[in-house]
Amino acid sequence: MTQFIPPQPFPPLDDDLPRNELRKRLRRRRQALSFEQQQEASEYLAINLLNNPDLHRARHIALYLPNDGEIDPNLYMDLARRRHVQFYLPVLHPILPGRLVFSPYHDGVELTANRFGIPEPAFSKGLKRPAWALDAVLFPLVGFDESGGRLGMGGGFYDRTFAFTRSRPRLAPKLIGIAHEFQKVARLPTEAWDVPLHSIVTDRHCYRVR
DSSP: OOOOOOOOOOOOOOTTSOHHHHHHHHHHHHHTOOHHHHHHHHHHHHHHHHTOGGGTTOOEEEOOOOOSSOOOOHHHHHHHGGGTOEEEEEEEOSSSTTOEEEEEEOTTOOEEEOTTSOEEEOOOTTSOBOGGGOSEEEEEOSEEOTTSOEEOOSOOHHHHHTGGGGTOGGGOOEEEEEOOGGGBOSOOOOOTTOOOOSEEEOSSOEEEOO
16 A cells, blocks of 8 residues: 555644634645545544544444545444444434434445435434434544644534533543544634544544543
């Protein structure tokens, strides 16, 4: 396997840079990756996730399907299933606005595009797992810093869904952000509503946050 050389990282950013502008720049960078670059980044990510101690005992893990240039966790999922791990995809809650539920994901599950164009399983009362019953969640990140500051797509779905972890930390699954290494920036201010991550894993490193 040839060595994957990621695009040059962003230089330190001004604290006054609007978050929306930062989001646009980072999304353009990851969208510009070739298929080969994405594939090799996925391979390195899978290795780092398999070696992440936060995931060693996890048997119920939520993740996402990439659709905007996000780093692809599918190879990790394929390998982790050999350890009898069950995976789940986020589904927009049809009743509680801005929140997610999690449905089992395996071969044969039918997916349909939600209102954002993201494939997800159909909502079903009988086929879902509450957020508190997950062992770990792999968050897609748009940007991050080494201290755990993070930038998402701006919808706040994960923050609202896992807000309970602030008052009930013992029920909290391991919350792990994943991204391309070049999505790391110098500093991202933490917002009051941001749910803290346990770690951030990229194709190059694992950053322990708490």
